Amino acid sequence: MTLSGSLQQSQGQALVEYILLISAVVSIFITVSGLINRMDIPKKMVQLISGPFSAAYQYGHPKVKGPDQGGPLMHPRIESDGNFRLFFGSVNQ
Numbered sequence: 001m002t003l004s005g006s007l008q009q010s011q012g013q014a015l016v017e018y019i020l021l022i023s024a025v026v027s028i029f030i031t032v033s034g035l036i037n038r039m040d041i042p043k044k045m046v047q048l049i050s051g052p053f054s055a056a057y058q059y060g061h062p063k064v065k066g067p068d069q070g071g072p073l074m075h076p077r078i079e080s081d082g083n084f085r086l087f088f089g090s091v092n093q
Helices: 003-038 041-059
Strands: 077-080 083-086
Touching: 003 041
Parallel strands: none
Antiparallel strands: 077 083
């Protein structure tokens, strides 16, 4: 066997190892993305951001509901004649 033949075989081995490594990385990525979709993680994250975080940012408390969600529920306020007053820091919301 000549020196050039030995060099060609080692280059072929590097190529095969590279292809095996890429296929392993791709299969792990496909498996993880399938698990994420099966567990509905993106949907849960969107619900979390649009639900309690949004209410806490908009109304000051995560359990408060606004007028577009069935009426002002659990708002610490009093309405009369179109005016309202907010009472922050109330007990037992």
